[in-house]
Amino acid sequence: MFNGEDKKTLIKISKLYYYDSWTQEKIAEKFGVSRPFISKALQKARDEGIVEIIVHDDPAQTSELEKELEELFQLEEVLVVPTRNLNQERVTSAIGRAAAHFALKFISNGDRIGISWGNTLYHMVREFPLEKKEDVKIIPLVGGTGSTRNEMHSNQLAYELSKKLGVECDSLYAPAMVETEELKEQLIALPNISSVLKAGSTINLALVGIGNPLSMSTMERLGYLNETVLQELQALQVVADINSCFIRRDGAVSEHPINQKVIGMSLEQLKRIRHVIGMAFGLHKIDSILAALKGGYVNKLVTDEATASSMIERMKLAMP
Template sequence: MNIEERKIMVKVCKMYYYESWTQEKIAAQIGVSRPIISKMLQRARDEGILEIVIHDDDQEISTLEKEMEQVFQLRRVLVVPTKDLNKELLSRVVGKAAAQFVLKLINNGDRIGVSWGNTLYHMVREFPLEKKENIKIVPLVGGTGNHRNEMHSNQIAYELSKKLGGSCNTLYAPAIVETEELKQQISQLPNIAEVLREGEQIDLALVGIGNPFSMSTMERSGYLKEQVIAELKAMNIAGDINSRFINQDGTVNSHPINNKVIGLGLEQLQKIKTVVGMAFGLHKIDCILAALSGRFIHMLITDEATARSILEQKKAH
């Protein structure tokens, strides 16, 4: 290997492992095919240019996951180790771990429903290109507008379908409308009604768990006005799933806004075979506990600090 070849190999390794570029993107940048990049990475390992070190605190995390599963009667829990990570890196690490976790749940022919939010956005962003046969992605809640479009259900469905080589539906409607009458009218439009029906037939649902009062995707997207937020606070709302607000005990809140949402209802969500809830950050503790109390999810993806705090709060009560 000459000096120039070694330089290129080191550059490829840094792009792949430090900057999280895909092999396809690196290949396009370098001007070679993807298999050549794959061979370069393998050769770098063989030549000792690249060493992969895993700091294994697996046992501690595994114990935490099992305790969460037992306490909350969940099928699976993924706890992502996130000690000493800044906010930007935290989102990427959780997103990457969530992507690998979800990928293993997907089978050929599956119909997958997606809601919206920060965690799902990062999960799809980090999702590997992994073609599956006859996959269909269905948005579970409407989402149109000019704010934070990348986090909307339709965009997440589209991006995930590209990664999996599948197809996707589009729900051409806002997440929340002004009146219940308008919600009924829009929901009965043929294209909208068809997507809503497909949402009830999915095999796997991927849903975010939101906090309407802190870093809320719904507020940043323009769906929650100050007056409504004040009303929700007065009613001691704990969080939201699929844009429906729930109380701390997991019951659906009676605020009228819940009747103006265009998307899969929580009663229908509870009938889905597998629902994976995703949320990280200490501001999501009450929201996750409420979702667990309502038994809306079968699996949970969160970070280490949040998981520990959830268990501590549960034991305190």
């Protein structure tokens, strides 16, 4: 399929992707082709031996971190991504790529997959390999998150992931939060919204991010949280959010009225899903991840080694 000139192109594409950390979208724009073409080209480069991926790391160290987290929180499986000596952009890309391949292990023909929203999920979907599946549907777990950063919205992520898998997706045409509980009840009664929410009961794999509403909060940047609400959440010991629902330090769902105004799957519903993969990294997320694990909202976790090490150290210090 590829002649000599094509091989030179494959080498150029591979160097941009692996050496310079260009995204597949950026490379596609440079060469005037589609992103799927670049994804296939990178796979071809690996198949032809142009690219050999060798990870020189200490697998015993990350494996031990994974084992400790699994035992501490009774998690089914943990993936700790090696990120030493990587800058922030490369860390995000590495975690997105690792999370994508981790999630793919749990996807089978006939599955119903729920996806929430956020930056880590965006990078996971962006790095997701092209993998054709049969009779799979992607379902957004929460309404839209404003008019900016549309690429991180649950609907958009569901759509992009459905393209990678060659399957169908639903769309939840509602905001993530509304002004009053009365308005929420009116909206979720609409047929096109209620049908998507009801489809949540069929989901067997959920992909969710774990946020920190008090530090580097995407929800604050998008205008969902003002200073007054943030102070109220802090007073209630809120340290995390999943699917736009707020969680206290002890893992319990917060009683703040904002949680009653979210249009999407509740955390109690999330607990009933067979596979729930939580994805988060960064030292500012330690309290958030710990709260999510204490609450039992996820049974699988993807994070980086620095975050994993700090979480384990924090838990050991708290032990009598």
